[in-house]
Every structure is written in structure tokens, then in C-alpha cells.
Amino acid sequence: MHPAIAVDRALISDSSLHPIAERLERGERLGPEDGLALFESPDIVGIGAMANAANRARHGDRIFFAANQHINPTNVCTLRKTCVFCSYARLPKEEGAYRYTLEQVLEEAATANSTLTREFHIVGGLDMKAGLAYYSEMFRALKANFPHVHIKALTAVEIAHIARIEKMSVRETLVALREAGLDTMPGGGAEVFSPGVRATIADKKLAGEEWIAVHREAHQLGIRTNCTMLYGHVESFADRIAHLTMLRELQDETGGFLAYIPLAYHPDNNELGHTLHREGTATSAFDDLKNLAVGRLFLDNIDHIKTHWVMVTPFVSQTSLHFGVNDMEGTMVREKIYHEAGAHTAQAMTLDAILRLIRGAGKVPVERDSFYRVVRTFDTDPAPRGAGESSKSTSVAA
Numbered sequence: 001m002h003p004a005i006a007v008d009r010a011l012i013s014d015s016s017l018h019p020i021a022e023r024l025e026r027g028e029r030l031g032p033e034d035g036l037a038l039f040e041s042p043d044i045v046g047i048g049a050m051a052n053a054a055n056r057a058r059h060g061d062r063i064f065f066a067a068n069q070h071i072n073p074t075n076v077c078t079l080r081k082t083c084v085f086c087s088y089a090r091l092p093k094e095e096g097a098y099r100y101t102l103e104q105v106l107e108e109a110a111t112a113n114s115t116l117t118r119e120f121h122i123v124g125g126l127d128m129k130a131g132l133a134y135y136s137e138m139f140r141a142l143k144a145n146f147p148h149v150h151i152k153a154l155t156a157v158e159i160a161h162i163a164r165i166e167k168m169s170v171r172e173t174l175v176a177l178r179e180a181g182l183d184t185m186p187g188g189g190a191e192v193f194s195p196g197v198r199a200t201i202a203d204k205k206l207a208g209e210e211w212i213a214v215h216r217e218a219h220q221l222g223i224r225t226n227c228t229m230l231y232g233h234v235e236s237f238a239d240r241i242a243h244l245t246m247l248r249e250l251q252d253e254t255g256g257f258l259a260y261i262p263l264a265y266h267p268d269n270n271e272l273g274h275t276l277h278r279e280g281t282a283t284s285a286f287d288d289l290k291n292l293a294v295g296r297l298f299l300d301n302i303d304h305i306k307t308h309w310v311m312v313t314p315f316v317s318q319t320s321l322h323f324g325v326n327d328m329e330g331t332m333v334r335e336k337i338y339h340e341a342g343a344h345t346a347q348a349m350t351l352d353a354i355l356r357l358i359r360g361a362g363k364v365p366v367e368r369d370s371f372y373r374v375v376r377t378f379d380t381d382p383a384p385r386g387a388g389e390s391s392k393s394t395s396v397a398a
Contacts, residue, residue: 003027005053012046024050024297032241035298039237044286051293051324058303059326063358064368066330067351068119071108073138074099077125078161082204085191085233087269089125099127105138112146116351117331119370122153123188126161132176135162139181150183150370156214157189157206171217178223184370185218187226187261193246194239201233201272208243212250219256224371227257227302231291232265232283233272244298251301258372259304259327262291264311288312289323296324304372309349314357321361328354
């Protein structure tokens with residue numbers, strides 16, 4: 001639950017939000033009707049003020065980030081024709097299709113030896129030739145060559161796909177992958193749980209209840225995970241709240257989610273964007289900030305709310321640090337999936353650039369590991385640095 005917070009009522013112009021502010025001040029859980037009211041309200045300043053107060057009550061002015069590296073080993077996907085929002089997937093013989101060999105994975109991962117990378121984020125397509133052996137060999141090799149790097153890999157959809165082609169249970173698949181080196185799981189593949197929305201944008205993809213079931217199995221095995229929601233396409237506000245409610249209920253049950261990351265839909269180079277006549281028109285900053293703020297206010301049992309700068313731009317991510325966000329997507333190194341869908345941001349961000357964004361918002365940069373344990377805390381206003389000197393950290397924790 002949220003700690004009781006002090007809300008500056010002077011910042012709330014929409015009177016319908018005052019009952020929500022009162023509940024937050026008493027430390028009470030918001031109901032679905034409150035979440036719907038937040039999404040329907042145009043008072044972005046008031047919503048942001050409440051989310052910022054809730055976040056500061058938990059985390060003060062600290063903003064976390066991770067030195068991570070994305071690896072997308074295959075874009076071959078059996079759902080190429082049915083996930084109409086996706087711009088990344090290819091059929092096996094389609095132009096641009098690829099599947100990394102182990103050598104190619106290790107070559108891309110080698111960047112970790114020359115950077116401060118502490119986490120590999122590994123997701124890809126539902127490739128019939130990328131089963132348990134493929135990923136087990138990959139994880140073992142990565143652990144052997146980069147023993148200091150945490151492996152966060154495979155969405156619930158990918159786990160279910162591997163289980164299906166191997167004729168194993170989800171639990172057996174998770175145990176085998178954990179033994180090979182899987183540490184945690186990302187939260188992708190959730191999209192929006194509404195059956196109607198899923199039938200429109202991702203027909204034949206793992207159903208919402210099945211996504212929840214995979215994460216429940218992971219949590220029961222001690223594998224922590226993230227959770228997401230893809231917004232800004234055909235879903236309603238009611239669909240969003242129903243989705244967040246399912247996430248909150250599973251967290252009540254298991255406590256296994258580390259962070260919530262709302263993901264902005266990008267309409268370029270995919271069938272859905274063409275159908276909606278949305279090419280070149282991504283989500284608005286208004287909706288991006290609102291999704292982050294509502295996530296902070298509604299998901300009272302998930303500690304961390306993360307902004308994905310590659311999807312909403314670094315500038316919106318910086319602003320979101322005053323809208324309930326306490327975690328920022330990290331260095332990444334090379335991101336492919338969202339750039340295929342029209343993201344115009346860079347594929348990576350340097351440590352100094354991340355520090356500048358966080359400091360520019362008046363916040364304290366904190367590098368974390370994958371479990372949100374502090375690695376080092378940086379000065380908010382460092383002294384001028386000499387050539388080649390790295391950003392100064394004020395404390396280091398194991």
C-alpha cells in the first residue's frame with residue numbers, strides 16, 4: 001500500500017480529483033473507479049503532483065538507472081501475421097529475417113567487457129528454431145564469458161512458446177532456463193489484457209490470463225519479473241484499468257514484480273498503424289506522462305515505476321521524473337525492436353547523458369543492479385571534470 005502522503009491541493013484544478021487526493025492522504029488504496037477518473041481527467045498537473053508526492057514518499061529524490069545492454073537474438077516469429085502492432089517480426093524467409101549464432105551473441109555481448117554493463121536484456125521473436133537448447137546454450141555461454149552480468153531474458157510469451165515446442169510445462173521450462181543462467185524476466189508481451197483488444201492487435205498471442213499464469217509460476221520459483229502495458233492504440237481507459245488491476249492482484253498474491261513499465265505504441269512500419277492512419281503519429285507527451293503517473297498511484301504494491309526513454313524521448317522521460325517515476329531505462333547499447341516501429345531516439349545512451357538528464361530534473365542519480373540494490377550514488381551537481389575523468393560517485397554499495 002502507499003504510505004500516507006501530503007498532497008498540495010493548490011496544484012489540483014479538477015475538483016473530481018479531490019476525493020482521490022484525500023484517499024492518498026489517508027494511505028488508502030485507490031479503486032478502479034479512481035483509476036478511471038484519473039485517466040479521464042485533463043488535469044495533468046494535478047495528477048502529476050499526486051504521483052510525485054507518492055513517489056517521493058517512497059524514494060525521496062533518488063532516480064535509479066541500470067547499466068544494461070539489449071540483445072535481440074532473433075526476429076523470426078510465428079505470429080508475424082497476427083500481431084499487427086509489431087514492426088520487428090519477420091517470417092523465416094522474409095527479407096531482413098535473422099537468427100544469431102552463439103558466436104554472434106557473444107560478439108554483441110562483448111561490449112560488456114569495455115563498458116560498465118551489469119545486465120543483459122534479451123528478448124526476440126517466437127522462432128521455431130530457438131527453443132530450450134538454443135537459449136540454454138546462450139545463457140551458459142554468457143555466464144561463462146561475463147560472470148558479472150545479470151541475465152534478464154524472455155517474456156512470458158517466449159517462455160510459453162519454448163514450453164510448447166519442447167512439449168514441457170511452463171514450470172519445467174523456467175527451471176531449466178534458470179539452471180542455464182536465467183536470473184529475472186522482463187515484462188513484455190502483456191500488451192493489454194482485454195480479450196477484445198487482444199483479438200484486434202494480437203490475435204493468437206498468449207491470452208492475458210496465460211501471461212499472468214507464466215509470471216505466477218516464475219514468482220513461485222523465486223524468479224522476479226517486471227510488468228508492462230502497451231498503450232495508445234485501440235484500448236479504452238477501462239481496458240487500461242482492468243489491466244492494471246490484474247497486475248496489482250498478482251502482486252498482492254506473489255510480490256514478485258520488481259517494476260512497472262508502461263510502453264508507448266509506435267505506429268510506423270506495422271499494419272495497425274496503417275489501418276488507424278497513424279503513421280508518424282506516436283503517443284502524446286500528455287498521455288505518456290499520465291500513464292506513468294496513474295501507474296504510480298494505482299499500483300501501490302509495486303515499488304518502482306520506470307520510464308522507457310527510447311519510446312517517449314529522453315525529454316519526456318526527464319519530465320516524468322516529477323510525475324511519479326523513480327527509474328529510468330539505462331544505457332541499452334543497441335535497441336532494435338522499437339526503432340523498427342519508428343522510434344527516432346538513439347539506440348543507446350551514455351552514462352554521462354543519463355546523469356545529465358537526472359541532474360537536470362533536480363534529482364539524485366543512483367546506479368542500481370537488477371534487484372534495485374544501490375551500486376553507487378552520484379553527486380547532484382558535480383565539480384568540473386578533467387579530460388577523461390568519469391562522473392563522480394559519492395558512495396558505493398556492494
